[in-house]
Amino acid sequence: MRLFLFLISIIFAVSCGGRAPAEVTITVPGDEMKFDKDELRVKADTHVILTLINQSTLPTMKHNVLIYDLQGEPRAKALDRVGELAFKAGEASQYIPQVPGLIAHTPLADPGQTVKIEFDAPPPGEYLFMCTFQPAHYKTMNGRFIVEK
Numbered sequence: 001m002r003l004f005l006f007l008i009s010i011i012f013a014v015s016c017g018g019r020a021p022a023e024v025t026i027t028v029p030g031d032e033m034k035f036d037k038d039e040l041r042v043k044a045d046t047h048v049i050l051t052l053i054n055q056s057t058l059p060t061m062k063h064n065v066l067i068y069d070l071q072g073e074p075r076a077k078a079l080d081r082v083g084e085l086a087f088k089a090g091e092a093s094q095y096i097p098q099v100p101g102l103i104a105h106t107p108l109a110d111p112g113q114t115v116k117i118e119f120d121a122p123p124p125g126e127y128l129f130m131c132t133f134q135p136a137h138y139k140t141m142n143g144r145f146i147v148e149k
């Protein structure tokens with residue numbers, strides 16, 4: 001029996017690339033420009049399943065989650081820069097700027113809508129997550145996306 005379990009675990013490990021998927025959920029609990037979390041954590045070498053639950057009710061409260069590699073830029077500066085690029089990208093591109101450092105993003109979630117995306121975790125380190133809906137959601141809707149070894 002032990003050998004059997006051992007073999008099963010080896011097969012599981014090989015077929016899944018080592019680790020089980022990392023599921024993270026982030027919620028906008030109301031009509032404020034606010035996420036329920038300012039930090040998301042996953043392990044390296046995982047497939048990430050990220051769910052965004054938008055519980056806002058106002059039509060102007062669409063939200064998304066964009067994950068961005070700071071590439072050494074100070075956080076506050078990157079937030080403003082990417083936020084402004086998102087504004088320029090405009091509604092037609094769902095406020096997603098095509099910038100180097102963009103790791104993943106959800107589509108815009110309408111009020112009451114839940115959206116889900118999957119992507120592979122970037123290398124260990126600290127990244128930025130933010131809502132890029134306009135005007136200026138990023139100023140209060142942002143946090144750290146941390147990939148642990």
Ligand SMILES: [Cu+2]
Nearest residue numbers: 063131133137
């Ligand atoms: Cu938002």
